[in-house]
Amino acid sequence: MAGSKSVVLAALVANGAIAVLKFGAFLLTGSPSMLSETYHSISDTGNQVFLLIGIRYSAKQPSRGHPFGYGKAQFFYSFLVSVLLFGIAGWESLKHGYDAIRHGHQATPGTVTMAGATFDTVYVSVAVLLGAIAFETYAFVKANAELRRQMEEYGWTNLVEAFRSTSDVTTLTAFTEDAIALGGAALALVGIVLSRVTGNHIYDAVSAALIGLLLMGFALALAWENKRLLLGESVPADLGDDFESLIREHPGVTHVDRFRTMFVGPAEILVTADVSFGDGLDTTALDEDIGRIEEKLRERDDRVEFVYVEPEL
Structure with a gap:
């Protein structure tokens, strides 16, 4: 439990800072990918809050009304993450990307002055995304270490078996979320750079839509994993x-x-x-x-x- 909580706290700090930076970059550039990534990081931050609530609630001692304790609270709050946060954020990102593809919206060229130097705004987005990748890599390494520790302890041979066998949905959620966050930041980075180099908005817009699809796909996978545990799955x-x-x-x-x-x-x-x-x-x-x-x-x-x-x- 301590390992899961440290994983969630690391992700919470990283995602909260990243959400603010991404939103600032969106305000400067108007990039569809940066807005999708803002939705993504806001959902990630809310995700960690829900998971921490689940961890705290599940630690309550068994009572007459709940003789087997409150452990399933983590399954429930993780399910809420998939439905309320990732589903909504994924849909908004996909919708915004689709609108950008149809109507040709793209990042607004411009400059920003910082510390007496003038920069193209595209470099702000690139810097924020590179920072996001660094932060998310740190959170991913923490989640991966905890999952690998469980794999060694319980004899799971690969990640697929671990996903099918684990009941620690908190670590599972953090691990998958961090992996998706890295993929989303990489997509946004590629889309923004290609649009800037070619002058064609389509790359930025398609990246935004793909980020939405990533989030929605994760929402479905996470909901499915939690369903089996909420319904009372037996051990492997x-x-x-x-x-x-x-x-x-x-x-x-x-x-x-x-x-x-x-x-x-x-x-x-x-x-x-x-x-x-x-x-x-x-x-x-x-x-x-x-x-x-x-x-x-x-x-x-x-x-x-x-x-x-x-x-x-």
Whole structure:
């Protein structure tokens, strides 16, 4: 959890500063790509705020109304990010880019004087985007390090498996968002430079539309990932098989009649099992066996938070 929070804080600081700089560059140039990138960075900043709210809310202790805790709050707030922030920002960016393609709007040539020197405004946009790439690279490196740490800890072999298996949607969101932010800044940079060099507005306008498509595509992917967890997805099949085998192979267990798992938080797993025990076990011995089963499950994966074993004699 601490790793996820540091990733979000790093992205929040970077995106907040970048949003202000991009908006300033848009006011100076009127570039469609810079407006799309402004929408992008504003949505990224709001994204981090939502994720921090989710982290804080999910840390609440279990209560009578929520006996398995509030861990799913992170799934919910991450889902809000995809729908409210990335979806809206993506649509506005795409619409603005489409209008620029149709009506021929492009960045306004001009100059700006700073510290006694006069610069073409296009260099302001280039400088802001290069700065954005530097900031986003820093945030991306942080998110990538946390995701790689989880991959090593849980034995995921590649990013695709990590995306399908992780329940840490906060790190997943930050990692993907930072990657999209780098792609968006690169697109805007290419579009602005090409439009300036060729004098053709189409490059800047198309870049703006492509940034919108990137955001909308990410919104759909993130919403899909959160849907599986909000609906109560079980742990990956191989991990579930390991859990069930640990119970089945425990001395005194004759059969596992029913076995279920579910993610109830980013790093919280619920395990329930109906287990048949051999004859001759008294209540004390049965309690001790169930306690040892719980210990084995937690040793196998430290995310196991809740274990309920129902003995079937």
